[in-house]
Amino acid sequence: MTLDDRKLKILHAIIRNYLETGEPVGSRTISKYTDLNLSSATIRNEMSDLEEMGFIVQPHTSAGRIPSDKGYRLYVDSMMETREKEIEELKEVILQKEEKIDRMLKGVAKLLAANTNYATMISAPAIQGNRVKFLQLSRMDDNQILAVVVAEGNVIKNNIIPVSEKLSDETLLKLNLLLNTHLCGKTIEEINLSLIASMKQQAGIHQDVVSDVIDALAESIKVEEDLQIYTSGATNIFKYPELADNRKASDIIHTLEEKQQLTELVNDALSDESDTGIQVYIGDETPIQSMKDCSIVTATYDLGDGMRGTIGIVGPKRMDYDKVVSTLKNITHQLDDMYKK
Amino acid sequence: MTLDDRKLKILHAIIRNYLETGEPVGSRTISKYTDLNLSSATIRNEMSDLEEMGFIVQPHTSAGRIPSDKGYRLYVDSMMETREKEIEELKEVILQKEEKIDRMLKGVAKLLAANTNYATMISAPAIQGNRVKFLQLSRMDDNQILAVVVAEGNVIKNNIIPVSEKLSDETLLKLNLLLNTHLCGKTIEEINLSLIASMKQQAGIHQDVVSDVIDALAESIKVEEDLQIYTSGATNIFKYPELADNRKASDIIHTLEEKQQLTELVNDALSDESDTGIQVYIGDETPIQSMKDCSIVTATYDLGDGMRGTIGIVGPKRMDYDKVVSTLKNITHQLDDMYKK
DNA sequence: TGTTAGCACTCGAAAGGGTGGAGTGCTAAC
DNA sequence: GTTAGCACTCCACCCTTTCGAGTGCTAACA
Numbered sequence: 001m002t003l004d005d006r007k008l009k010i011l012h013a014i015i016r017n018y019l020e021t022g023e024p025v026g027s028r029t030i031s032k033y034t035d036l037n038l039s040s041a042t043i044r045n046e047m048s049d050l051e052e053m054g055f056i057v058q059p060h061t062s063a064g065r066i067p068s069d070k071g072y073r074l075y076v077d078s079m080m081e082t083r084e085k086e087i088e089e090l091k092e093v094i095l096q097k098e099e100k101i102d103r104m105l106k107g108v109a110k111l112l113a114a115n116t117n118y119a120t121m122i123s124a125p126a127i128q129g130n131r132v133k134f135l136q137l138s139r140m141d142d143n144q145i146l147a148v149v150v151a152e153g154n155v156i157k158n159n160i161i162p163v164s165e166k167l168s169d170e171t172l173l174k175l176n177l178l179l180n181t182h183l184c185g186k187t188i189e190e191i192n193l194s195l196i197a198s199m200k201q202q203a204g205i206h207q208d209v210v211s212d213v214i215d216a217l218a219e220s221i222k223v224e225e226d227l228q229i230y231t232s233g234a235t236n237i238f239k240y241p242e243l244a245d246n247r248k249a250s251d252i253i254h255t256l257e258e259k260q261q262l263t264e265l266v267n268d269a270l271s272d273e274s275d276t277g278i279q280v281y282i283g284d285e286t287p288i289q290s291m292k293d294c295s296i297v298t299a300t301y302d303l304g305d306g307m308r309g310t311i312g313i314v315g316p317k318r319m320d321y322d323k324v325v326s327t328l329k330n331i332t333h334q335l336d337d338m339y340k341k
Numbered sequence: 342m343t344l345d346d347r348k349l350k351i352l353h354a355i356i357r358n359y360l361e362t363g364e365p366v367g368s369r370t371i372s373k374y375t376d377l378n379l380s381s382a383t384i385r386n387e388m389s390d391l392e393e394m395g396f397i398v399q400p401h402t403s404a405g406r407i408p409s410d411k412g413y414r415l416y417v418d419s420m421m422e423t424r425e426k427e428i429e430e431l432k433e434v435i436l437q438k439e440e441k442i443d444r445m446l447k448g449v450a451k452l453l454a455a456n457t458n459y460a461t462m463i464s465a466p467a468i469q470g471n472r473v474k475f476l477q478l479s480r481m482d483d484n485q486i487l488a489v490v491v492a493e494g495n496v497i498k499n500n501i502i503p504v505s506e507k508l509s510d511e512t513l514l515k516l517n518l519l520l521n522t523h524l525c526g527k528t529i530e531e532i533n534l535s536l537i538a539s540m541k542q543q544a545g546i547h548q549d550v551v552s553d554v555i556d557a558l559a560e561s562i563k564v565e566e567d568l569q570i571y572t573s574g575a576t577n578i579f580k581y582p583e584l585a586d587n588r589k590a591s592d593i594i595h596t597l598e599e600k601q602q603l604t605e606l607v608n609d610a611l612s613d614e615s616d617t618g619i620q621v622y623i624g625d626e627t628p629i630q631s632m633k634d635c636s637i638v639t640a641t642y643d644l645g646d647g648m649r650g651t652i653g654i655v656g657p658k659r660m661d662y663d664k665v666v667s668t669l670k671n672i673t674h675q676l677d678d679m680y681k682k
Numbered sequence: 683t684g685t686t687a688g689c690a691c692t693c694g695a696a697a698g699g700g701t702g703g704a705g706t707g708c709t710a711a712c
Numbered sequence: 713g714t715t716a717g718c719a720c721t722c723c724a725c726c727c728t729t730t731c732g733a734g735t736g737c738t739a740a741c742a
Contacts, residue, residue, distance in 0.1 A: 235595040254576040
């Protein structure tokens, strides 16, 4: 049996209708809904074929048909090159560049959730392979030193280091020079033991301060390592009856709240190197067990300097893929553009 | 009619039983459940009285009784001086003092949620009236200056300030001196226009940098102003059937996710100056509309330096007040003790 | 050979009806 | 003041019926 043009049209009609209503769709509906001018009986025959081919299923005998995961997949693939739609509101929010990046990301997540009526997540850019740009020790008082590390992409980290002995201005100056000379332009991975040893040696009697700074540096990076994820609109899933039953809703919201499991999704998305940067997980395709009744669409954005993050949208399988994909494309483009210059 | 000892005993029995089961409790149950040795008929008479007094209600004729808000209130008040219970696990977590404070708070919220099976929230300490402790400008490159502000309680804020002209080392030193001399020890409120004007005057040709720094300072504070709140265990509410219906659950979780409305609760709790620092909101007493089917217990903690925050627990009206209150007391004591020294 | 009308059939959702149990209020007896 | 007993109420549960939406199949038609 071959999937001819008419079958495809009917399949699309079924999916679109189901996306709207969430109810199984019957042959009579399609007969009226499309401009094919076919009777319901004919549609029934075709639907029977489509079911045999695995694109649609019946929830039970004598119910209408709903798309299977395979059907969605076909639909999504055939629709991937979609219209570009402007979303002015998003632009405005993102353009407030002076916002701190994390607040901006939260804003994007929230806006996206409000716009799409799905749950959203966004991961802060990972700074893997990021280089130290600037480093400064200052004396706060006799017992405490403030260490500031700026990495590329203007990621700033502070640590307060307690010291036993008071350091003179001169010593601080020397240490600053030493640290900057040795560490600037290095990635975290490049700061190895031999480098540290050589710095310690040059630091002379202030070895312990040096190692404290290095520790602080390592700590700063480590904090960033379990990458941060912001979510929004978790309660949107209550809008879709097929996800709103207690057990499922609880699982999904819990996953979004905990964020831990989302890292898998982020990593999966980041490692993907398709041309569009958009990935669609339908039902069982998702790497997150608790979301197997959902579909997830992810997009990666790139702020330059190797700072890449992921935006994700979680909704029912009958989500409006068309709109979601184009919205995501839009947003990632905005992000890319803005920070690259 | 007077609320004698026997009535009180029966009321407590009803409440305790309802807390456990979540089902309306009947006279026969109480007759067996308590050590009063009274027949169900007698209990019925007493229950009838208790209902007339407004402490218990019937969901419908010929059902058992459940406590009214007034009943809970009596119970909670009579129980406020409770046992002190050790919770070793909490101690350990909190004692990892070197954690950044926000991570610590997140940890507390999470642990508390896991421990109590309710939803939890914790507000980061407000730094109202907090003083500037240390201030430093450093040159990152020719066009950018890094401003670091440390406030009391070691709250650190960074801002990157773009400058049009390159500033010499000497100028930077001067500016640092100027800023520190004028601003250290001041609260944000004390930094007024005349102070700024006088500083600008002394800064001479670098007026614009000064005002940029002031702006950055103001910005740093503003960010902190809409105080940060962390929540955890929102999905715990699914464990209580009376809250688990879609509409209610969605409202509650949404409120927890949005956090905006929680500030009311925090402010309410912070403004309360009872001796224990513990407040219990039962049903309609809560300032948050969407949580009128819940009870909320809040406690304030005090890290010294005027840094006070709020911990809250959100659960069904039939929450285990006893356990919750003592757990909260415990935690706030730990927090208080630890940071005060 | 593809399309259509018609018909019997299936199944779930919603509505109705009966039953049992848990619980109450009341009364009379102790 | 306490208790046993009884009539009564009401919900939860189960079963049945009904209704409608939808299907598959067959026969007729172009």
